[in-house]
């Protein structure tokens with residue numbers, strides 16, 4: 717099973733800059749959300765995982781491979797990263813070429829790349845648009861192309877940077893289904909998110925970052941129980957939990973179903 721090990725990680729973009737400080741983390745199995753205010757260091761951390769940046773101090777092992785000892789290109793068959801802004805990722809002039817590019821680069825044959833791209837385009841709902849120029853499509857569709865490009869590479873680790881940004885309900889539901897499918901396939905899924913409701917509903921583990929350090933790390937329900945620490949990181953509890961609190965509940969609700977069940981029980985006891 718895919719694994720990431722982070723030991724004593726320090727990072728700055730230039731000398732004396734301390735963006736990440738003494739990070740120790742281990743990822744295996746659980747889908748994990750990484751949350752924290754703007755500038756906390758989340759994107760920097762996942763770029764380090766992907767091998768696009770190298771630690772100033774400490775080590776990152778991706779399936780036992782030290783990112784210091786391998787190029788990002790060679791690591792690409794282990795770890796896929798969907799960028800926050802699809803415009804930073806897309807560069808081909810038609811959708812199919814864009815989605816096939818990754819699999820071809822990591823050694824898939826033309827035939828395998830076509831099959832992988834087909835499956836990925838199906839998963840993101842873009843079948844039929846293979847020959848269209850990505851820049852003739854809207855931002856939502858470009859985001860889905862950037863997700864498909866990573867899915868098509870079939871890497872054991874998949875990381876999303878802000879996948880729900882600018883997405884409506886339907887887009888979020890599709891992304892949720894993609895993440896759940898990746899989990900069912902046994903892949904390690906990590907995602908940076910600002911949408912606490914989505915985090916609560918979808919992710920098993922949650923890590924809170926603050927000013928380049930890990931403030932909280934645990935089961936999502938336990939992390940969202942830490943209202944005071946969350947406030948310190950300028951984060952809120954999920955809306956269903958806030959509504960529950962307003963109604964006198966003490967526990968954390970991760971989705972509407974849990975809140976409704978609590979209300980039903982409460983009414984039954986009256």
Ligand SMILES: Nc1ncnc2c1ncn2[C@@H]1O[C@H](COP(=O)(O)OP(=O)(O)OP(=O)(O)O)[C@@H](O)[C@H]1O
Pocket residue numbers: 729735752753754755756757758759760761
């Ligand atoms: N290329 C760069 N050169 C110098 N500093 C950078 C660079 N990229 C990011 N930073 C700085 O590193 C810090 C962490 O940025 P990062 O993008 O990792 O945070 P983040 O938690 O992902 O924020 P956001 O939620 O806004 O994406 C910020 O202070 C940012 O200004």
